[in-house]
Amino acid sequence: MIHERSLLAVVVFGIFVAITLGLSFYFGARTRSSQGYFAAGGGIHWFVNGVAFAGDYLSAASFLGICGMIAFYGYDGFLYSIGYLAGWIVALFVIAEPVKRLGRYTFADALDSRFNSRGIKLAAAISTLAVSIFYLIPQMVGAGVLITPLLGFPHWVGVVLVGTIVILIVVTAGMVSTTYVQFLKGSLLVLFSLVLTVLILHRGLKVDPRYQAGGSQRERVLAETQTVSVGPDGQKTVNGKPQGRGEGQADLSPIGHVSRLPGGATETGPLGPLEFLSTIEQSEIVLWTAKTVIDDDGRVTTVYTQRPTPGSEVLRPGNSPTFRGVRSEKFTDKLNFLSLMLALFCGTASLPHILIRYYTVKDQASARKSTVVGIGSIGFFYVLTLFLGLGAMTSGAIDVTNSNMAAPLLARSFGELLFSIISAIAFTTVLGTVSGLIVASSGAVAHDLVANVFRVPLTDHQQVRVAKLAAVGVGAIAIVLGILFEKMNVNFLVGWAFSVAASANLPSLVMLLFWKGTTRQGITVAVIVGMLSSLAWILLSGDTYRDIYKLDPATALVPFSQPGIVTIPLGFLTLVAVSLATRSRVQGNVASVSGGGG
Amino acid sequence: MGGLDHRAIPTPDAQPERVSAQRIRYGHALFVLYLLLYGAFVLLNAFAPSVMARTPAAGINLAVLSGLGLIGAAFLLALVYDWLSRFLDSRGQNEGRHGT
Numbered sequence: 001m002i003h004e005r006s007l008l009a010v011v012v013f014g015i016f017v018a019i020t021l022g023l024s025f026y027f028g029a030r031t032r033s034s035q036g037y038f039a040a041g042g043g044i045h046w047f048v049n050g051v052a053f054a055g056d057y058l059s060a061a062s063f064l065g066i067c068g069m070i071a072f073y074g075y076d077g078f079l080y081s082i083g084y085l086a087g088w089i090v091a092l093f094v095i096a097e098p099v100k101r102l103g104r105y106t107f108a109d110a111l112d113s114r115f116n117s118r119g120i121k122l123a124a125a126i127s128t129l130a131v132s133i134f135y136l137i138p139q140m141v142g143a144g145v146l147i148t149p150l151l152g153f154p155h156w157v158g159v160v161l162v163g164t165i166v167i168l169i170v171v172t173a174g175m176v177s178t179t180y181v182q183f184l185k186g187s188l189l190v191l192f193s194l195v196l197t198v199l200i201l202h203r204g205l206k207v208d209p210r211y212q213a214g215g216s217q218r219e220r221v222l223a224e225t226q227t228v229s230v231g232p233d234g235q236k237t238v239n240g241k242p243q244g245r246g247e248g249q250a251d252l253s254p255i256g257h258v259s260r261l262p263g264g265a266t267e268t269g270p271l272g273p274l275e276f277l278s279t280i281e282q283s284e285i286v287l288w289t290a291k292t293v294i295d296d297d298g299r300v301t302t303v304y305t306q307r308p309t310p311g312s313e314v315l316r317p318g319n320s321p322t323f324r325g326v327r328s329e330k331f332t333d334k335l336n337f338l339s340l341m342l343a344l345f346c347g348t349a350s351l352p353h354i355l356i357r358y359y360t361v362k363d364q365a366s367a368r369k370s371t372v373v374g375i376g377s378i379g380f381f382y383v384l385t386l387f388l389g390l391g392a393m394t395s396g397a398i399d400v401t402n403s404n405m406a407a408p409l410l411a412r413s414f415g416e417l418l419f420s421i422i423s424a425i426a427f428t429t430v431l432g433t434v435s436g437l438i439v440a441s442s443g444a445v446a447h448d449l450v451a452n453v454f455r456v457p458l459t460d461h462q463q464v465r466v467a468k469l470a471a472v473g474v475g476a477i478a479i480v481l482g483i484l485f486e487k488m489n490v491n492f493l494v495g496w497a498f499s500v501a502a503s504a505n506l507p508s509l510v511m512l513l514f515w516k517g518t519t520r521q522g523i524t525v526a527v528i529v530g531m532l533s534s535l536a537w538i539l540l541s542g543d544t545y546r547d548i549y550k551l552d553p554a555t556a557l558v559p560f561s562q563p564g565i566v567t568i569p570l571g572f573l574t575l576v577a578v579s580l581a582t583r584s585r586v587q588g589n590v591a592s593v594s595g596g597g598g
Numbered sequence: 599m600g601g602l603d604h605r606a607i608p609t610p611d612a613q614p615e616r617v618s619a620q621r622i623r624y625g626h627a628l629f630v631l632y633l634l635l636y637g638a639f640v641l642l643n644a645f646a647p648s649v650m651a652r653t654p655a656a657g658i659n660l661a662v663l664s665g666l667g668l669i670g671a672a673f674l675l676a677l678v679y680d681w682l683s684r685f686l687d688s689r690g691q692n693e694g695r696h697g698t
Contacts, residue, residue, distance in 0.1 A: 082665045093629035278657030334644045341640045372676040379669045
């Protein structure tokens with residue numbers, strides 16, 4: 001679908017970037033020490049930190065991905081909201097206060113607090129880098145995907161632009177500027193999502209006039225399909241004509257319609273939040289399915305077909321390819337669903353860029369209070385995603401080819417100004433999360449690898465300089481990967497990052513806190529085994545076969561795609577087994593030494 | 599705004615051990631409670647998806663109600679935990695004062 005470029009969106013985006021960079025340079029002049037760079041001097045107020053948690057956590061995948069998934073498939077996107085939020089319970093009740101007590105700057109600090117082991121620091125630093133880079137790629141791809149239709153620049157320009165701004169934010173004042181950018185982004189995201197929700201409820205629901213006709217005429221409208229065809233020469237046609245707005249050209253029609261309201265009404269007028277949900281439950285909504293056909297000459301044609309769906313179906317899990325398993329009778333499909341929900345639950349508290357935010361407040365009570373504020377703002381936002389997604393689904397403004405655009409296009413249905421603001425917020429969303437990830441990665445390189453693993457003697461000032469260089473390096477890698485992975489599904493990689501984080505980091509964190517028998521070898525091996533097994537599982541899974549290798553998913557080597565249900569317990573088992581083995585060895589050595597002495 | 603001062607601040611986390619042990623116990627009890635709720639939600643979705651289609655209240659189905667409920671419960675439990683922690687901290691401080 002061709003999107004109108006918006007000068008206003010460029011202007012609003014420019015203002016946002018100017019404020020963000022202004023803040024960064026202002027704080028940059030005041031942040032010189034490593035304590036300031038990595039942990040904002042531990043002097044961030046708990047409320048600011050709590051909202052910054054939301055700014056850090058609510059990535060492009062949360063905002064654009066979940067809204068898009070709800071707009072296209074209904075309830076299934078909301079399952080992500082529920083799972084992502086549930087993970088914060090692990091963070092608050094199990095992880096937050098001990099991590100604050102044990103660590104200083106990085107996740108490796110906390111994990112290694114009892115042992116002073118280079119092995120643990122190395123394993124934790126590698127896992128931090130691996131998780132952060134997997135998380136960075138979808139954010140950068142998201143920036144490019146957005147910038148093309150919104151501002152009219154090519155994909156790579158979006159990626160380079162976001163990468164450069166983020167490197168500037170991080171290099172100027174590290175965690176201080178990152179925190180305030182995330183605070184700003186978190187506040188704006190929640191506020192404007194609320195504004196959009198109020199507008200959706202005020203507009204109510206309306207049957208599209210084309211579907212109001214009765215009998216065969218209605219059936220004809222429902223049977224209309226749309227096609228996009230790309231020839232071997234790269235030429236694109238839409239509904240059989242070259243894509244464009246001119247004479248003899250065609251473009252895709254926007255989608256997202258209600259085809260029937262309860263009691264035969266044509267429109268509802270303003271609705272309350274619960275009334276909105278119950279009206280959708282009793283309505284009929286036109287969803288679309290896509291089917292791709294490849295001709296012998298290499299022409300790829302995607303046919304989009306209407307699927308009028310009762311609201312009661314839309315608001316049940318199992319409409320999307322990701323969650324179809326819940327309606328399947330196959331046990332492995334159900335395991336796949338359980339596995340994803342487990343990874344979402346365990347992943348949040350294992351994400352390095354989230355964990356380091358506990359070091360920016362002054363004590364454990366502030367860590368706890370900021371998590372409560374974080375849960376409040378993130379939870380509120382996730383409730384709003386249900387309304388934003390369903391609002392987009394019934395807005396008549398959605399691009400059938402791009403679910404990531406659902407939220408900005410929903411905003412456009414309310415006017416150009418709101419569209420510009422929401423688009424600018426979507427970019428700031430990317431900026432906030434990417435800055436957090438780059439701070440976490442630069443800490444892993446400068447503090448964990450260079451200073452602690454390779455034991456390069458560094459002054460405080462030099463450590464900050466190495467961290468800034470690392471930030472530029474990781475930022476550059478993120479830019480390159482963001483361009484290379486242009487066609488990659490954004491949600492897919494975020495799920496990947498969550499599974500790897502949960503499998504590699506959570507077993508060690510939890511066992512370190514709750515089992516005295518944990519040894520340094522146990523932690524080191526568990527981090528490596530958790531990380532490698534989850535990565536291997538994903539690379540050998542049906543989803544990767546289909547989406548990346550373009551092979552038949554039935555030939556995949558693992559029985560289902562989501563690794564968590566196997567690799568998280570494997571991480572725990574590895575830790576226990578290695579700890580028991582090495583503990584008895586250590587005790588044996590001690591015994592034989594003392595025996596020899598006697 | 600306290601956050602504008604970015605000098606290192608000493609961390610006064612020394613608390614009576616009994617207070618933090620009790621707080622950890624409360625935290626874990628609340629965690630188990632939420633885990634049961636989340637576990638029930640996920641298992642119902644996986645093994646009895648038709649139950650989720652029932653509309654027990656306000657014309658809204660169980661899938662939506664339980665999803666909203668889980669998000670609300672997370673925030674509620676977080677508030678309860680914060681309140682309990684503050685209660686324990688203030689009691690610990692009082693005991694500390696009486697003890698000295």
